[in-house]
Amino acid sequence: MGNSRRQVVQSLLVGGVGVAAGQxxxxxxxxxxxxxxxxxxxxxxxxxDSISFVYEGVNSLAVRIPAPREVNERxxxxxxxxxxxxxxxxxxxxxxxxxxxxxxxxxxxxCHDSIYDADGTVIQGPTKKSLQALKLELRDGKLHAxxxxxx
Ligand code: FES
Numbered sequence: 001m002g003n004s005r006r007q008v009v010q011s012l013l014v015g016g017v018g019v020a021a022g023q024x025x026x027x028x029x030x031x032x033x034x035x036x037x038x039x040x041x042x043x044x045x046x047x048x049d050s051i052s053f054v055y056e057g058v059n060s061l062a063v064r065i066p067a068p069r070e071v072n073e074r075x076x077x078x079x080x081x082x083x084x085x086x087x088x089x090x091x092x093x094x095x096x097x098x099x100x101x102x103x104x105x106x107x108x109x110x111c112h113d114s115i116y117d118a119d120g121t122v123i124q125g126p127t128k129k130s131l132q133a134l135k136l137e138l139r140d141g142k143l144h145a146x147x148x149x150x151x
Contacts, residue, residue, distance in 0.1 A: 033147035038062045038136070041143055044082060048105050048118055055088060055134055055145050059097060061107075062086040062136065062143060065119045073149050074119060076136040086136050086145055087120035092129035107131075 039051045044064035051062045065083050068075065076084045089098045089107070096111035106123065107116040115124040120131035133149035 034145070036145045038086065038143040038145055040141060041078060041082075041084075041138065044084060048101060050101060051143075052100075053145065055086075058088045058090055060086060060088045060134060060145065061101070062134075062145070063101065063118050068119075073135075074121075074130075074133040076138065076143075078138065084136055084143065085119045086134040086143075087131040088134065090132065091127060092122070092131060093125070093127035098131070 034056050036053060036055050038053045039062075043049055043051055047064055047066050049064045053060050053062065063085055065075070065085050067081055067083055071077055071083070074085050074087075078084065090096075091098050091109040091111065091114055093109065093112055093114050096109050098107040098109045098114075098116060101107055101118060105118045107118075107120075108114075109116075109127075112126050113124070114122065114127040116131050117123050120133055122128065122130045130151070133151070134145040135147045135149050137144045137146050
């Protein structure tokens with residue numbers, strides 16, 4: 001192998017490693033949950049006020065819920081006993097999108113009538129799982145969805 005040909009081969013090998021390394025760090029970035037700005041908290045003036053947003057390509061909802069008996073990881077408590085929750089609208093039965101919160105403050109799936117409470121917990125099947133909760137954070141007066149709450 002001539003000197004210039006060897007240099008070309010070495011360059012290709014080094015470039016290949018660079019691409020592979022780049023792909024690895026790209027994959028690592030993809031596993032980090034999205035940080036999505038939901039909106040200003042001033043929207044949540046009363047119970048069941050909500051904001052629709054998209055989290056990682058999925059239609060989602062943030063809702064002010066009534067004061068719960070106990071706070072859990074599905075909720076964010078703000079000052080003055082304001083409790084917020086957020087979840088994706090993908091039904092946990094077979095993946096249809098639930099309808100919006102209705103006047104009874106529940107979400108009904110149009111496909112097979114699963115019903116979820118305003119905090120995304122399942123009330124009636126066929127599904128047995130609550131809607132995928134999203135972790136909320138408050139930064140600079142804005143609400144952010146920063147990941148999925150594992151169940
Ligand atoms: S997909 Fe929602 S109840 Fe079946």
